Amino acid sequence: MPTPEPFGARLDDVVVRYGRATPAQEPAHDPGQRDAATALAGATVAFRPGVITGVLGRNGAGKTTMLQLLAGLTRPTSGTVVVGPEGALGDPWEDARLTSGTQLVRESGDLMEDERVRTSLGYYAAVRPCWDEELAGRLLDRFEVDVRKKPTALSRGKLSAVGATVALASRAPLTIFDEVYLGMDAPTRYAFYDEILADYAAHPRTILLSSHLVEEAERLFEDVVVIDRGRVLLAESADEMRSRGFSLTGPASAVERAAAGRRVLHRQQLGGTVQLTLEGTPDDGELAAARAAGVEVGGVGLQDLFVRLTEPRAEHVAPNSKETVR
Ligand SMILES: Nc1ncnc2c1ncn2[C@@H]1O[C@H](COP(=O)(O)OP(=O)(O)OP(=O)(O)O)[C@@H](O)[C@H]1O
DSSP states (O other), X not given: OOOOOOOEEEEEEEEEEOSOOOGGGSOOSOTTOOOTTEEEEEEEEEEOTTOEEEEEEOTTSSHHHHHHHHTTSSXXXXXXXXXXXXXXXXXXXXXXXXXXXXXXXXXXXXXXXXXXXXXXXXXXXXXXXXXXXXXXXXXXXXXXXXXXXXXXXXXXXXXXXXXXXXXXXXXXXXXXXXXTTTTOOHHHHHHHHHHHHHHHHHSOOEEEEEOSOHHHHGGGOSEEEEEXXXXXXXXXXXXXXXXXXXXXXXXXXXXXXXXXXXXXXXXXXXXXXXXXEEESOOOHHHHHHHHHTTOEEEEOOHHHHHHHHTOTTSOEEOTTSSOEEO
């Protein structure tokens, strides 16, 4: 079967509120804070078709809620959600054309509790038009999953491996991994990342992957979306995000001089040596001056940037702008 056209996806000013906040959970007077019952508080973002996007956010930021909206598993309280091929995007809620093209898997693998794993796999094969049986078999062999067992008899890592298999073998034009790596040991996770890259190269599609293990997964990401307290803090290419920060390391006084005028995202000191994580990209003059003063200039990984930019009381870089907001 030919590879179908990858889906795009978009959220416009989406609010998702679960039930009502109790008085004790009512928001503090900080206008930047959402109440405890609000998972998404006006999220706007577009996911590019045919691209692997990392969806990052701290615990409770709203990642799962956003991914479930895109898969048509839940509806927004307000705002709009659309997914689909270019020129034919639509609301995925109860739209079989769109939901059959979207495969979301969660950590648990989403299997029928009382059935053998192979029965659940048969169900996925029946509802996913592009299901690749040969790929499913190869992955299950690679991850050493016994499909004759029921999910309760499988370890957490094996369940995650089944989830990864379902997502990849579905070849869905919109494939969503929501923390599917949980429970996998390091060798299995690395095998999982390699399989995603290999299959994506052969069958390009839109892949969204939420993960807390940013450092090891970042090689997969072409784009990144950072969700912070129910809002979209950043949506850009991974390279653009990397250019939001750099580090200076060296003798304290030389580093402080080289950092003059820059906003400090993080400071670390060991004896007389200081490392500063600074906002922005150094210009040629700054680079030359830092090096002449014996200061080492380095990049900052996505994980560090993600942690710094979502620090609860840190200033935040406003989306697509150089201005800062609290
Ligand atoms: N079914 C629900 N009922 C009530 N509140 C919920 C429900 N699902 C999520 N929430 C709340 O909505 C917020 C966002 O949750 P969500 O699961 O989307 O976050 P997340 O970024 O995926 O978090 P994590 O990384 O911890 O999985 C949290 O405050 C959570 O407690």
